[in-house]
Amino acid sequence: MSGRRLLAIVVKELRQLRRDRISLAMILGIPIMQLVLFGYAINLNLRGLPAAIADEAGSAGSRALVMDMLATGVIEPVAQARSPQELMDLLRAGKIGVGVAIPRDFERRRHEGREAVQVLVDGSDTVVQSAAMQLAQVPLDPVLPGSARPRQIGGGRIAVVAFYNPERRSPVNIVPGLIGVILTMTMVMFTAVAIVRERERGNMELLIATPVSRAELMIGKVLPYAGIGLVQTTVILLLGMWLFQVPIRGGVLDVYLAAILLILANLTLGLLISTKAQSQFQAMQMTFFVFLPSILLSGFMFPFAGMPKPVQWLAEALPLTHFLRLVRGIMLRGAGLLELWPDVLALLAFTAAMMSLAILRFRKRLD
Structure with a gap:
């Protein structure tokens, strides 16, 4: 064993690594990205859940209740609704995660101590369901200026009703998402090494x-x-239905069409990576660099609503984010692709952009 020869090999590897800019970027980029994602973007204390409120009573008490609910910061109105049916339509289309239904006889129900308000929750995400339970703690009796604490009339006056997964079974939420995660990992990796190979x-x-x-x-x-x-x-x-009894409430054809959209998006992304990578190892490194933020920011592991706005904008550029909305909307809420058209268009636009860039880069590398 010669220390001089060993040192020469070490110096040679360091110099080669210095020339390999992609590997050097991965060495520095991956820990920085994980630190930023886990420390800044991941938040399990949900606030600002997209919501709609159908206040059919329109009384001073109902308006005060709405203000109290908004003051909790748990929900943020993003759509308008005039009836519980419109709230259900918004939930089914994935436009809101929480709907608040206040009936016309709200005041009478409140004074009689009966159930006066229903909070409708998209239970396909169990974390959102848990966060929405905080709204049940909002008192129905408004605090008027100069008055004492609100008089407690009865219990259970705000009912939280979870749809699509009332049993709160984790596989119902996880299995549809696994389709997207597995397709993202395999499809990008397969094609990332295609041209390089x-x-x-x-x-x-x-x-x-x-x-x-x-x-x-x-x-x-x-x-x-x-x-x-x-x-x-x-x-x-098949395994999800057999082992975990995961339902498919929408059309099976819609599930496959959504899967095709994600497959094409990931394959074109992999092709773009393959035009940049110099070796198969580099291609796999770059695939991991794409896969990590996809799985963390898409809403598969952590709730999308808990992320800061800038991170949500970044997540909108990831195909997995849109596919999760599609597949969960179809399988769990029974929605159709036409109802979820914004995410369909996003995947189509991503595929067209990635394929165009891959073809352009491929031409430059061969000329």
Whole structure:
């Protein structure tokens, strides 16, 4: 064992690492990203849940109750509703997570000590369901200027009703999300190494010599993996229904269409990565750099509503965020793709942008 030769090897590896800018960026970027995500973006103390309020009573007491609920910071009105049915439609479309229904006879119910208000919650997210329970603690009797504490008339006057997962079973929420997580991990990784593998094996020159256009080559790389993604989707759906009794309340065709949208988005993202990476190892590193924020910010592990606004804007650029809204809306709430059209358009736009960038970068690297 020669210390001099050993030192030479160490210096050589450090110099090679210094030239490998992608690996160097991963060494510094991954711990920084994890620290920022877990320390700043992840928040289990939910505030500002998207909500709508249907106040059919329109009395001074009902308006005071609404102000008290808003003062808790738990909910934030993002839509308008005139009836409980409109609240249910908004819940089903995923536009709100909480709906507050105040009936016309609110004052009479309140004085009689009966259930006077219903808080309708999208129970497909158990964390949101738990946060909404705080609204049941808001007193129905308003505190008027110069008066004492509100008179307690009866208990259970604000009822929290959870839809779509009243048993609060975790698999009902997790299994649909796992479809997106697995497709993101595998599809991006498969195609991230596609072009790099051809280059490392010496097949790229042969492909260039053929009359196949660059767009045909890139699309041809994507299509076989799309079939693999559909097989994975089928396996997860069957196991989820068999082992965990996860329902599919919407159309099965809609589930597969949503899966195809995510598959195409991830495959085009993988192709873009493959045009940047110099080796298969670099391609896998870059895949992990994309996968980590996707799983943390999409709403799969941590509630989306608990993240700061800038982080939510960043999460909107991730395909998994939109797919989770689609698949949970279809499977758990029985919504259709047309009702969830903003997320459909977001995935289509992402796919078109990534494919265009991949083709442009591929042309530059071959010219």
